[in-house]
Amino acid sequence: MPRAIISPSVLASDFGQLTAECKRMIKGGAEWLHMDVMDGHFVPNITMGKLAEPLVACTISCPPGAPILACVSKGVPGIFMDCHMMVAEPEKWVNDIADAGGALYCFHLEATGDPLSVIKAIRARNMKVGVAISPDTPSTAITDEVANAADMLLVMTVYPGRGGQKFLERCVPKVAELRARFPDKDIEVDGGVGPNTIDVCAHAGSNVIVAGTAIFGAPNPDEVIAKLKASVNTAQAKLSS
Numbered sequence: 001m002p003r004a005i006i007s008p009s010v011l012a013s014d015f016g017q018l019t020a021e022c023k024r025m026i027k028g029g030a031e032w033l034h035m036d037v038m039d040g041h042f043v044p045n046i047t048m049g050k051l052a053e054p055l056v057a058c059t060i061s062c063p064p065g066a067p068i069l070a071c072v073s074k075g076v077p078g079i080f081m082d083c084h085m086m087v088a089e090p091e092k093w094v095n096d097i098a099d100a101g102g103a104l105y106c107f108h109l110e111a112t113g114d115p116l117s118v119i120k121a122i123r124a125r126n127m128k129v130g131v132a133i134s135p136d137t138p139s140t141a142i143t144d145e146v147a148n149a150a151d152m153l154l155v156m157t158v159y160p161g162r163g164g165q166k167f168l169e170r171c172v173p174k175v176a177e178l179r180a181r182f183p184d185k186d187i188e189v190d191g192g193v194g195p196n197t198i199d200v201c202a203h204a205g206s207n208v209i210v211a212g213t214a215i216f217g218a219p220n221p222d223e224v225i226a227k228l229k230a231s232v233n234t235a236q237a238k239l240s241s
C-alpha cells in the first residue's frame, strides 16, 4: 500500500498567512499542501473570493491564482503543491500551474470528455496527475485506462466548492472499490475529513488525506495531522495483514 500523506487544505485570511501556514504545516508533519483552484464556473466560488472573512479556504483561482501559487512555491521551500483544479476546462490551465510550481495537477473527470489528453498535457509538463470525482460520480466512471495513466485518484466526500461542509459517508464505498482495483495507487479523500471521520476513509483504503477545517480549526493542528497519519498507518497495517 502507498504511504500515508497528509495534505492540509490551507485556510488563511491573507497571503502572508497563507505562506506562514504552509510552512507551519510542513513543520507539523504535512507532506503535501492542498491548493484548491476554483474558476467560478465548475464551482460557484472563485479563489480568494472572500478574503475578508477569517478561516475561509484560501483558494487559488485561474488564471489570477497562478501568480499566487508561484509566490507560495518561492516563499515555501520544498513545498509539494497538490493542486485541486475545480475548473471547467482543465486542459486550459496546465501550463499556468506548471509554471507556477504545481507538483500535482488533479482535474475533475466531470469537467472533460477526454481525460487521456488532459493527462498527456500534464505529463508533458512533468507534473503528477490526479483524477477527481464528485459525490454523484461513480468510481466505475474512472476506467482502468484513465486510472493507470494517473498517479492519484481523488474521491470527493463533499460537493466541491467550499470548505467546512459535512462529510458524506456514502462516498466511502467508492474508495474501497478503487483500492480493490488499484492496490498501489494514491487515493485521496477530501471534504469534511478529520479525527471523527478519518477511520472510515483509512479503512476503505485512502492514503492521501485532505483536511481544512479539522486542522485549522483545532487548537493544536500538529496533533490533528499526527492523528490522521496514525489512522492511515493503523488501517494499512490491518489491511495488509
Ligand SMILES: O=C(CO)[C@@H](O)[C@H](O)COP(=O)(O)O
Pocket (backbone or CB within 6 Å): 009, 034, 036, 057, 084, 158, 159, 160, 161, 162, 163, 164, 165, 190, 191, 192, 193, 210, 211, 212, 213, 214
Ligand atoms: O475542495 C474542497 C472543497 O471544495 C476541500 O479541499 C475543502 O476546502 C476541504 O475543507 P474541509 O471540508 O476539510 O473543511
